[in-house]
Each structure stands twice: as structure tokens, then as C-alpha cells.
Amino acid sequence: MGSPPLFYNWSSKIIPWLGLLTLLVLLIGLYWGLFLAPMDYKQGDVYRIIYIHVPSAILGESIFIFMAICGFINVIWRAKISGMLLKAAAPIGMSFTLLVLVTGSVWGKPTWGTWWVWDARLTSTLILFFIYAALIGLHSTIEDKTKADRAVSILSIVGVAIIPVIKKSVDWWQTLHQPSTFTITSSPSMSPDMYIPLLVCLIGFYLFFAYMLTLNLRNVVIERESSKNWVKHVMDQESK
Amino acid sequence: MFGSIFSWLNIILKRDLLIAFRKSSTYITPLVFFLIVVTFFPLALGPQESLLSSLAPGVIWIAALLASLLAVETIFSDDFRDGTLDEFFISLEPSFILVFAKVLIHWLITGLPILFASLIAAIVLYLPFESFIPMLLSLILGTSFMSLLGALGAALSLGRSAILSAIIVLPFSIPTLLMGTSVISSSLTNQDFSGFLMIMGAMLAIGIPLLCLLTVEALLLNYE
Numbered sequence: 001m002g003s004p005p006l007f008y009n010w011s012s013k014i015i016p017w018l019g020l021l022t023l024l025v026l027l028i029g030l031y032w033g034l035f036l037a038p039m040d041y042k043q044g045d046v047y048r049i050i051y052i053h054v055p056s057a058i059l060g061e062s063i064f065i066f067m068a069i070c071g072f073i074n075v076i077w078r079a080k081i082s083g084m085l086l087k088a089a090a091p092i093g094m095s096f097t098l099l100v101l102v103t104g105s106v107w108g109k110p111t112w113g114t115w116w117v118w119d120a121r122l123t124s125t126l127i128l129f130f131i132y133a134a135l136i137g138l139h140s141t142i143e144d145k146t147k148a149d150r151a152v153s154i155l156s157i158v159g160v161a162i163i164p165v166i167k168k169s170v171d172w173w174q175t176l177h178q179p180s181t182f183t184i185t186s187s188p189s190m191s192p193d194m195y196i197p198l199l200v201c202l203i204g205f206y207l208f209f210a211y212m213l214t215l216n217l218r219n220v221v222i223e224r225e226s227s228k229n230w231v232k233h234v235m236d237q238e239s240k
Numbered sequence: 241m242f243g244s245i246f247s248w249l250n251i252i253l254k255r256d257l258l259i260a261f262r263k264s265s266t267y268i269t270p271l272v273f274f275l276i277v278v279t280f281f282p283l284a285l286g287p288q289e290s291l292l293s294s295l296a297p298g299v300i301w302i303a304a305l306l307a308s309l310l311a312v313e314t315i316f317s318d319d320f321r322d323g324t325l326d327e328f329f330i331s332l333e334p335s336f337i338l339v340f341a342k343v344l345i346h347w348l349i350t351g352l353p354i355l356f357a358s359l360i361a362a363i364v365l366y367l368p369f370e371s372f373i374p375m376l377l378s379l380i381l382g383t384s385f386m387s388l389l390g391a392l393g394a395a396l397s398l399g400r401s402a403i404l405s406a407i408i409v410l411p412f413s414i415p416t417l418l419m420g421t422s423v424i425s426s427s428l429t430n431q432d433f434s435g436f437l438m439i440m441g442a443m444l445a446i447g448i449p450l451l452c453l454l455t456v457e458a459l460l461l462n463y464e
Contacts, residue, residue: 075457130411138408141400147461151396154454158392158412165415 004221005230011214018214022207029200037194046110051198053103055205056096060128061163063093063209067135068160071153083149084224086156087139088216092209094132100125112176120169121177128166131159145224248333252341259318260349266314270307271353277303278361289366296365297424300358300375301382301417308350308383309409312390313402315346316459320398329463339452339459343391351383371427374437378423381440382416388444388451389413395458415443 033051040047067089073082104122105115116122135152142148170177190198225231260266281299282292292299319325328338358379362372389412393405419436426433 075454127411127414130414134408134411138396138404141397141404147464150461151458154392154458155396155408157454158389158451162415 004225004228005234008218008221008230008234011218015211015214018207018211022204022211025200025207026204029197029202029204032197033201037197038191040194043111046107049103049107051201053100053107054198055202056099056103057125058202059205059209060093060097060100060125061166063089063096064128064132064156064160065163067093068156071156074150074153075157080146080149083146083153084217084220085213086153087145087149088213088220090132090136090139090152092212092216094129094136096205096209097125097129097132101129117176119176121166124162124166124169128162131162135159245334245337249337249341252328252338253345256341256345257348260345266311267349267353270310270350271357273310274303274307274354274357275360277306278357278365282365293366293368294428296362296367297371297375297421297428299365300361300367300379300424301420303361304354304358304379304383304420305386305410305413305417307354308386309390309406309413311346311350312394312405312409313397315342315391315394316398317394320462325459326463329460335456335459336452339391339395339455340448343387343452343455346390347384347387351380351387354383355379367424368428371424374427374433375424377437378420378440381437381444382420385416385440385444385447386413388447388455392451392455392458395455396461398459398462416440419443 030051034048037048037051039045067086070082070086070089073079074086101122104125108117109115135155138155139148139152142151222231222234278299281295285291285295316325319328329335355376358375359372362375367375386409389409390405393409396408397404419440423433423436423440426436
């Protein structure tokens with residue numbers, strides 16, 4: 001992983017396999033959740049959007065934690081690769097957060113009767129989206145990309161404070177949003193035939209993140225090292 | 241050892257306050273800006289007393305946030321441009337103290353005038369007299385936190401567009417806005433507001449060491 005050409009060659013080998021695995025798990029999870037899982041007796045088929053909504057919510061938050069850890073490593077040990085990882089992960093996390101907000105609205109319209117409520121969980125997720133936007137915006141304004149990585153690292157450490165707020169928002173405030181679907185300490189409140197496909201979807205989403213992150217990181221590495229010989233070599237080979 | 245730190249703090253505070261007071265616009269501008277923003281709300285929403293007094297917490301807090309962000313990019317930009325900041329870093333005195341002093345100065349020239357202006361705003365927005373103390377307490381804690389955040393935003397956007405620092409800082413200021421308005425609104429309905437004040441105090445207590453250190457990091461980015 002340490003040297004960029006090594007990472008590039010190694011990732012070329014695993015990308016097809018990772019992509020295949022992602023596709024497989026996502027297809028199984030989504031088919032199971034959207035077609036096979038039983039219908040909810042109160043909400044009907046509308047509830048099935050949770051097979052996309054909940055995994056993207058978890059991803060949107062965990063990607064931010066991942067970014068903050070990368071940022072922390074980058075600020076303290078000046079590890080360049082962690083800065084690149086941060087840069088590669090940001091747009092993915094922002095997309096997932098947007099997906100949560102959109103799927104939540106789509107679900108909220110038939111169930112709550114409104115696209116949007118100013119509820120603690122919804123609002124804190126919206127703030128997370130703005131913070132992603134601030135990080136990406138800051139990165140794009142700084143010419144020197146190594147410095148841009150560090151600046152964004154610093155800001156991501158501050159931003160991670162929003163994650164426990166989102167997580168706890170359903171417990172701290174009276175909200176319309178239901179309590180967490182996943183809890184480590186107690187057994188799930190859903191029946192297993194609804195819960196297990198959700199777990200499969202979650203694993204599929206994580207794999208998708210790993211796949212996208214590897215692709216993005218390859219682009220970042222190529223962009224940063226574009227003046228190096230090995231990049232020219234690789235580009236010549238690939239254009240043949 | 242502590243003596244030297246305090247004398248260092250003292251030197252920066254004296255110098256920056258002197259510079260700030262020679263140019264009256266530095267501390268007048270946030271004050272006037274705050275009052276103008278507050279004036280817009282009755283003009284736009286209509287002068288009903290019940291409406292204005294229920295909206296007052298939000299109006300005062302939005303105006304305070306915007307006004308404290310107004311002077312953010314000046315925290316480091318002048319010293320950066322004329323090389324004073326370079327000298328500070330070369331001097332080997334603790335840079336943490338330098339950032340802390342800069343934050344303190346920023347609060348003295350924006351947060352403190354806003355506190356006085358908020359009293360006028362509270363009167364003209366028909367905020368009940370009992371809510372004045374909670375309002376002042378929440379503004380003291382909140383504007384200090386905004387100065388800390390502002391310093392980080394200013395350090396990260398040093399030498400770039402001024403609006404960038406505001407864009408960076410605004411999403412992070414939402415918790416302050418929520419807590420600050422909650423303090424005043426709960427005092428309006430005679431509820432206990434000490435919990436919100438404690439959270440704001442905790443944010444400030446974590447923010448002073450953490451944000452100052454990160455601001456030092458961000459400033460050093462410009463010297464590599």
C-alpha cells in the first residue's frame with residue numbers, strides 16, 4: 001500500500017473481484033428486501049425503502065468517521081496516503097447522505113404526509129450534508145493538493161462532533177423519526193425475515209463503498225503522481 | 241514559565257487592541273450590521289408585538305451569528321500580509337497563545353459590541369425583561385465559540401476569498417444557533433434553560449484547546 005505504483009498494480013488486480021462481490025451481495029440483499037421480505041402490516045410496501053435508506057444513513061455517518069480518522073492520522077503523522085483516502089471518500093459520503101435525505105423524503109410523503117419535517121434527526125443529517133459540502137468546497141479552493149488534504153483533515157476533526165449528535169438525536173429529543181434500527185446492545189425490534197435482508201444490504205453497501213473508494217483513490221493517486229515515470233508507463237500500457 | 245506566557249499574551253493583546261481602536265470601523269461595523277439585520281425583520285414580517293416577541297430569540301441569534309462572522313477574515317489576514325505573523329512564528333513563543341489572543345481580540349471587537357446591541361434589539365423586538373439575562377448568558381458563550389470557529393475558518397482560508405471562511409464556518413455554527421435560541425425560548429415559557437447553557441459551556445471548554453490547536457495547524461499550512 002505504501003508506494004503508489006504498488007497500490008495501483010495491486011488494486012488493478014482486486015477491482016474486478018471486489019466489483020463482482022459487491023454486485024452479488026447487493027443484488028441478493030435488494031432482491032430479498034424488495035421482493036421476498038414480508039409486507040409491513042401498518043405501512044404496506046412503502047416500508048421497503050428502508051433497505052436503501054438505513055444502509056445509506058449508516059454509510060453516510062461511518063464514512064465521515066472514517067474521514068475523521070484519516071484526517072487525524074494525516075494531521076499528526078503527516079501520512080500522505082491518509083489525506084488521499086480522505087479526499088477519495090468525501091464525495092462518496094456526501095452522495096450517501098444525499099441519498100438518505102431523498103429516500104427519507106420519498107418515504108415521509110406517504111407515511112408522515114410531508115416531504116420534510118424540522119425534526120432533530122433530519123436536521124442533523126442535513127447539517128452533515130452541509131459539512132460534507134464545506135469540506136469538498138474547501139479542498140477545491142486550495143491549489144496545492146497536499147495542503148488541501150491537510151486543511152480538510154483539520155476541518156473533518158471538528159466536523160466529527162456531529163456524528164454522536166445524529167446518533168443520539170432520536171433519544172435526546174422528542175422526534176417524529178423512529179429510534180435506531182440497529183443497536184448492538186439489544187435484540188432487533190424487527191422480525192428476523194425483515195432484519196436479515198437489511199443486514200445483507202448493509203454489507204453490500206459497505207462493499208460498494210470499498211469498491212468506489214478504491215476506484216477514487218486510484219484516480220487521486222494518478223492525478224497526484226502524473227509527472228512520475230510509472231504513471232506514463234501505466235498510461236501507455238492501458239491505451240494500447 | 242507561566243509569567244512569560246502571560247507577558248506574551250499581554251503584548252499581543254495590547255498591540256491588537258491598539259490597532260483595533262485606531263480604526264473605529266473594526267468594532268463599529270459588527271454593531272451596525274447587527275442592528276440593521278434586526279431592523280429588517282419587523283419591516284419584513286410586520287410590527288405585531290406577539291409575533292415579534294416569539295421570533296425574537298431566533299432573530300437576535302441569526303443576527304449575532306452573521307455579525308460575528310463579518311470580521312472573521314481580518315483575524316489573521318493583515319498580520320499575514322505584512323509579515324507580522326511570520327515574525328510571531330519565528331519568535332518561538334507558544335503559537336497556541338498567539339491564536340488564543342487573536343480569538344480573544346476578535347471576541348472583544350465583535351462579540352462584546354453585539355452583547356450591547358442585543359439589549360437594544362431585545363427591547364425593540366418586545367422580548368420580555370425576564371429573558372434578558374438568559375439572552376446575555378447564551379450570547380456570551382455562543383459568540384465566544386463563534387470567534388473560535390471563525391479563527392479556524394480564517395486560518396484555513398487565509399489568502400483566499402473572504403466569503404470562503406463564512407461558508408466553512410456556517411454549517412459548524414448550527415449547534416450554537418440551536419442551543420442559543422433554545423436558551424431564550426425556554427426562558428420565554430418559564431422552563432429550565434440551564435441544561436442548554438451547560439452544553440454551550442461544554443462546547444466552549446472543549447473548543448478552546450481543540451480549536452486553538454487546530455487553528456495553529458491550519459496557520460502552519462501557509463509556511464511549508
